Amino acid sequence: MSNDDEILLAAVEGGGTSFVVTIARLLSSSSDIKDSSSIIQIGKSNFQLQQSQTISSESPDDTLSQCATFFQTHLPKKGYYDGVGIATFGPVGLDPTKKETYGRILPSSPKKEWRNVDVVSPILKACGTSTHKLETDVNAPxxxxxxxxxxxxxxxxxxxxxxxxxxxxxxxxxxxxxxxxxxxxxxxxxxxxxxxxxxxxxxxxxxxxxxxxxxxxxxxxxxxxxxxxxxxxxxxxxxxxxxxxxxxxxxxxxxxxxxxxxxxxxxxxxxxxxxxxxxxxxxxxxxxxxxxxxxxxxxxxxxxxxxxxxxxxxxxxxxxxxxxxxxxxxxxxxxxxxxxxGGLVGALSLALDAYEEKEEKKKKEKHVAFSKDCDMEKEESYKRDIEMKMTIAKSIIAFSAIGLIYVLRRSH
Incomplete structure (x- = not known):
């Protein structure tokens, strides 16, 4: 279990003979580092490895079931991981616009038992999120x-x-x-x-x-x-x-x-x-x-x-x-x-990218919402300004008319 404000990332390194599943905490600063032996640095970001398990990839059903159980067992209190990175052996479908092949091991794989197996969906379901990045086990590192x-x-x-x-x-x-x-x-x-x-x-x-x-x-x-x-x-x-x-x-x-x-x-x-x-x-x-x-x-x-x-x-x-x-x-x-x-770090880098892209999207959505609010406020202010000017103009016209009537009556 973990605190709700912790950023926890789930990583899967799917190799030809075994899968390595890992949970890591993204550290907010170097002062959070207590035990350097469990720390991995990618660029300027530091991760603390919290849980890890190696699972045989001989049977697709058993492998993915054990991966799902691992992530569910260590699921954060908030009910989801902040980002998931999946780096798997190929060939694998990487184009999310092609729903029929995305996340699946392709039919040309030499591992016959894995052909057409969906490696993404069961992992995301167990992790309680759709925030993820998928890559090959070599493109990721x-x-x-x-x-x-x-x-x-x-x-x-x-x-x-x-x-x-x-x-x-x-x-x-x-x-x-x-x-x-x-x-x-x-x-x-x-x-x-x-x-x-x-x-x-x-x-x-x-x-x-x-x-x-x-x-x-x-x-x-x-x-x-x-x-x-x-x-x-x-x-x-x-x-x-x-x-x-x-x-x-x-x-x-x-x-x-x-x-x-x-x-x-x-x-x-x-x-x-x-x-x-x-x-x-x-x-x-x-x-x-x-x-x-x-x-x-x-x-x-x-x-x-x-x-x-x-x-x-x-x-x-x-x-x-x-x-x-x-x-x-x-x-x-x-x-x-x-x-x-290297392979594990590659999967973690994908999880980090997924998390950062999600946060960046949130910021943009907030900015757009704020801009819309500002635009609406400006529009309302403009309308009020026009209404006030119209009121003043009407008042001036009314007083002018009264003055004109008065002058005309006096002249007669």
């Missing part, structure tokens, strides 16, 4: 990175946020706005130039409705699914007694990637794919910041390899310090300002 960097460092107009996990997602802010267009960016499916003699036939997710059949794409090479399946094939070639099917089934336990040494060749393929993506973002969009996150990027040796390979692929074409110097590349291709919490 891209927006948070943009806001934070603009208010705390040199202003920029564009950010690319890449998350590398079960899949590969690319979020974009260009010209100060998240990119939507036809749908939203799906940069994980762009084609790459593979390393020489790479015979990997692509990941299993690519067999249905994936661009290029999932062969030689960013996600088809560097996602955890692709990496474990590549590893399975490598091991199957080493152990002829095991069938490919058996090895791949075991490989779906993607924790095995954690045990691989940094020197394993699988990381060369991952860094090359992501460097190809970085080069595409640089040449096509001229983005001013590239942020890499997600579970695979916990393998921190990838950052320097990606930077180096990005420089190699560019081949000296761009003469700017961000891609020609070691320090420039380190700042330009970086991790999130919030580390592994």
């Amino acid at each position: 891209a927006w948070a990175e943009y806001v934070h960097r603009n208010k705390n460092s040199t202003p920029i107009s564009s950010v690319a946020y890449v998350t590398v996990g079960t899949g590969v997602g690319v979020g974009l802010v260009v010209n100060h706005k998240p990119v939507h267009g036809l749908m939203h960016p799906e940069g994980g499916h762009i084609a790459i130039s593979p390393l020489e003699d790479d015979g990997f036939a692509g990941y299993s997710w690519g067999t249905e409705r994936s661009p290029y059949g999932g062969i030689n794409t960013v996600e088809g090479v560097t996602s955890s699914v692709a990496l474990t399946e590549r590893l399975a094939h490598m091991r199957q070639q080493q152990d002829k007694d095991k069938t490919t099917t058996t090895v791949i089934a075991n490989a779906q336990e993607r924790d095995m990637l954690k045990d691989l040494p940094d020197t394993h060749p699988i990381w060369d393929h991952a860094s090359n794919a992501l460097a190809n993506l970085c080069v595409t973002l640089i040449l096509l969009l001229s983005v001013e910041q590239i942020v890499l996150g997600g579970g695979i990027m916990n393998r921190t040796i990838l950052y320097d390899r990606i930077r180096s390979q990005t420089q190699n692929i560019l081949n000296g074409y761009l003469d700017v310090s961000q891609v020609t110097t070691e320090n420039g590349l380190k700042d330009y291709i970086s991790c999130s300002c919030w580390g592994e919490k």
Whole structure:
């Protein structure tokens, strides 16, 4: 429970393997900060994390039911949250004018059980409000990175946020706005130039409705699914007694990637794919910041390899310090300002935007109402002024008439 005057925001980070639901209090000033370990800053705004829970996303019904229960359990006394931010895996319908698809996971999603599932309505119902913002789980942190960097460092107009996990997602802010267009960016499916003699036939997710059949794409090479399946094939070639099917089934336990040494060749393929993506973002969009996150990027040796390979692929074409110097590349291709919490912070930034837009709308409505009241008062004052002048004019005319009659009578 909470005080009615507290500003409480609800955030949902919907990932490929789990949903993270969070409640945070927007602090009015830095003096409210008591325990810095629970504080998250976005731009100049500070949040205190109050409640959080991680929920498996294996079953849509169970996942959304548990999310709803979480928010209802901690519902403020006033009966609603001040803003809700939902950042979900895609593809997802983001256009609110298209009622049939808004807030729903689209039919092209590789997660078959989630296709056409409405992820927004049950969350808003549980939160007691319609005040919300919806984005992809990569556009949301891209927006948070943009806001934070603009208010705390040199202003920029564009950010690319890449998350590398079960899949590969690319979020974009260009010209100060998240990119939507036809749908939203799906940069994980762009084609790459593979390393020489790479015979990997692509990941299993690519067999249905994936661009290029999932062969030689960013996600088809560097996602955890692709990496474990590549590893399975490598091991199957080493152990002829095991069938490919058996090895791949075991490989779906993607924790095995954690045990691989940094020197394993699988990381060369991952860094090359992501460097190809970085080069595409640089040449096509001229983005001013590239942020890499997600579970695979916990393998921190990838950052320097990606930077180096990005420089190699560019081949000296761009003469700017961000891609020609070691320090420039380190700042330009970086991790999130919030580390592994980037996705969560993205959802919080959406909730904050929803709340601030609602408050701004209230102010405008009050201003319009005040202006109307002022206009009505001016109109009434004008009418009274006219009536008074008419009364005076009538009085003058009446007295003048009386005077004229008097003069005429005297003259006769």
